Amino acid sequence: MKIGLSSLLFTCGRVEEAVRAASELGYEAVEIVCDLPHFGPRREPDVGKLRELIRDASLSVSVHSSFWDLNPSSFYPEVRQLTLKMVKRSAEVCKQLGGEVVVVHPGKCPAPDSPEVYGESVRSYRDFLRELVPRVRELGLKLCLENGNSKDNPCSLLPELGELAAEEGIGITLDLAHACLRYGPKNVNRIARDMKKIGNLIWHVHLHDNLGQKDDHLVPGEGKLRLSPLLECLKEMGYSSLVVAELWNPKDPWGTARRGRKALGRLF
Numbered sequence: 001m002k003i004g005l006s007s008l009l010f011t012c013g014r015v016e017e018a019v020r021a022a023s024e025l026g027y028e029a030v031e032i033v034c035d036l037p038h039f040g041p042r043r044e045p046d047v048g049k050l051r052e053l054i055r056d057a058s059l060s061v062s063v064h065s066s067f068w069d070l071n072p073s074s075f076y077p078e079v080r081q082l083t084l085k086m087v088k089r090s091a092e093v094c095k096q097l098g099g100e101v102v103v104v105h106p107g108k109c110p111a112p113d114s115p116e117v118y119g120e121s122v123r124s125y126r127d128f129l130r131e132l133v134p135r136v137r138e139l140g141l142k143l144c145l146e147n148g149n150s151k152d153n154p155c156s157l158l159p160e161l162g163e164l165a166a167e168e169g170i171g172i173t174l175d176l177a178h179a180c181l182r183y184g185p186k187n188v189n190r191i192a193r194d195m196k197k198i199g200n201l202i203w204h205v206h207l208h209d210n211l212g213q214k215d216d217h218l219v220p221g222e223g224k225l226r227l228s229p230l231l232e233c234l235k236e237m238g239y240s241s242l243v244v245a246e247l248w249n250p251k252d253p254w255g256t257a258r259r260g261r262k263a264l265g266r267l268f
């Protein structure tokens with residue numbers, strides 16, 4: 001297992017700083033968020049230079065595709081097409097950076113309690129994937145669908161997401177904190193049981209903590225989640241790929257990244 005740091009933490013700084021922090025603080029990988037403020041409309045960062053920086057630091061790299069303001073399961077074909085364009089671009093950035101894994105953020109459903117509306121969201125998500133997967137395959141990359149933290153995210157329960165991923169021949173980014181919110185923080189055993197059902201589809205992992213109510217993206221151990229049994233479960237399943245600390249505290253990114261590295265060191 002390799003421990004990575006997401007550039008999400010450096011949203012108020014420069015993306016290069018995330019690479020420097022990952023390297024200096026002893027992470028083995030960096031996940032680049034291909035979205036504002038570092039990537040996006042009217043922004044063309046020097047991907048070649050970023051690649052050199054990552055290579056010089058001997059870090060592995062993954063890419064979190066664009067997600068802000070986008071929705072892969074939108075009813076509007078125009079919104080889906082824009083999402084597709086931005087996620088394809090994220091995959092191209094991943095290729096340029098020398099990465100392998102592209103994370104696809106979950107979509108949103110406006111009325112998940114309506115079977116009709118929910119069904120349409122899932123169909124839209126499938127349509128989106130059907131157009132995306134061939135391009136990602138052509139680039140030789142691994143596409144990993146992330147599980148959402150609420151029922152508003154279509155296919156946020158692991159067996160349902162697993163079914164979708166298996167249909168498309170792709171994998172899953174298991175976000176453990178999202179799973180705790182979606183299933184309820186007390187239902188760790190149920191999460192572990194569902195993880196085992198989709199075991200061979202878990203190709204990538206996001207790790208953070210929260211207070212059990214919302215998606216705080218805290219340093220593991222600084223919230224209320226029982227993450228250790230879930231990490232044990234991953235180990236038992238023989239998971240050996242990246243675990244990315246996806247932390248959020250733009251006022252103190254360096255201090256947070258440092259505490260995150262220590263926390264992950266203790267957990268593994």
Ligand SMILES: [Mn+2]
Pocket residue numbers: 146175206246
């Ligand atoms: Mn995540």
